[in-house]
Amino acid sequence: MWRPLRPVMPVAATILAMAITPTFSPAQESTTLGGYGEIHYTNRSGRNTPAEVNLRRFVVYLAHSFDDHIAFRSELEIEDAKVEGGSAGGEVALEQAFLDYRVSDRVTLRTGLVLPPVGIINETHEPPTFNGVDRPAFDHDVIPTTWRELGVGILGTLPITEGLSYRLYVVNGLKASGFSNAEGIREGRQEGRNASLANPSLTGRLEWVRPGLRLGGSFWYGGTTAGDTLLGTGTFAAPVALVSADARYERGPLSVRGIVATISVSNADTINALYGTAVGSRISGGYLEAAYNVLPLLAPRSKQRLNAFARHERYNTQADVPRGTTQDRQFARRVTTFGLTYKPTWNTAFKGDYEVRRTAAGGGVGEGETLRLGIGYQF
């Protein structure tokens, strides 16, 4: 019955494309609901530190595709279970909310509340994707995850060689008034709320991927005045420059990941004088983590995973300090974490770990041991 068609069609193969077209089912609007979350049990060593349980994150993922080219994606997060007037803690926030326009297979334009493509955890932060109950401390104090800002960007693959992709965004800048000695640039994030656009900043990432291997390099560059003329004038006044490199490797039961980053805060002296803080002029560090799926040793046919892992982090939020600021060695931190991640499915995780924190200052301040248990999921 198909023969009469052949003379009509210039390319024979397109005949069948018509027949297959129904299975493509594109160009239909569809809405997707998903989510991820994590619940933590935390028990710090020492007297008078009873264990604590916390519904750390509950995130609703809502996405809508308008057609094959335009899609909206968002994550709405509740941290620490609830927010109540008059009591501290808890947060309701949009973690992401952006529109993607897929121009071609190689190029997508993105605009909205986006995640700066810096490091490993910021963009891939669903709990089953990382070992350890909590995210690495480095991804709190050095790279301030979950880091999100408003902006526009372009992303896609590069035709130079297979496996090379990029993301490049222009977003609102950091706000130096939030910088601190212990957490670096963390509270300088504006997170999409009435953000000052005095310092449009550039951030981007280049990635190279092979099966089992992902290498990435990221940067952020931008001013931090948020319009405070005492700190400076001009788009790139009092700039923060971040560069980082990361790697993820998997082979059979073994998985390894590591990252290094360095952040320079150019006018740290002025920032510290102006805002009464003690931010480092350089913040740097990294970590290395190795995990081994031990389940095949116990149950060779099981498809589940049981990762035994160890991670060592070294970072200093005052690696260098400006003239006039006293360097505090307690900010030179070493965090060693080891534990287990049991994954009955790829998107659920039961975790347990033990963390040892030490500082270059010693003496117990900012030091200690913590036992954590947790669950995480994504769908």
Add this chain to the structure above:
Amino acid sequence: MLLVSLLLAQIGTAQTPKVAASLTRIFGRGAIGTPVVVNADTAVRVTRGDSVLGFAVVRNVKGKDQPITFLVATDPSDHLKDIDILVYREPYGGEVAYEAWRRQFRGKSAQDTLEVGRQIRSISGATISVNAVTVGVRRALADLTSWHRAGAIK
């Protein structure tokens, strides 16, 4: 003829040339595909002249929130010839379209248990797509193989 008309009405989506290009890439120039309706599904018989080059099927699997449209092609001995990612709509995970990942499937048969982390290496940061496409390919390969052995496609 009614069916033909219905199918003709479906022409015009942007993906149509991609299927043609994919079959040409996998089977070489001059490969002619003929749709074969199997139950509620449609397979493709690929021929050049009098010789049967193989079979193919186009399917969708769900990624994080978007369908990933892919093609699986087999040779007459039911070994997987190649897969192709025809349309990828997700913001992350598009690495499943890379040749270096796809080529792991070549030569596999329905007897091979295609599993991520065993026969198929994963891609860090593309877990959802890797798992979805692997499951989709496994099912497509099983279907093509059983249809061929049952004589539904020949």
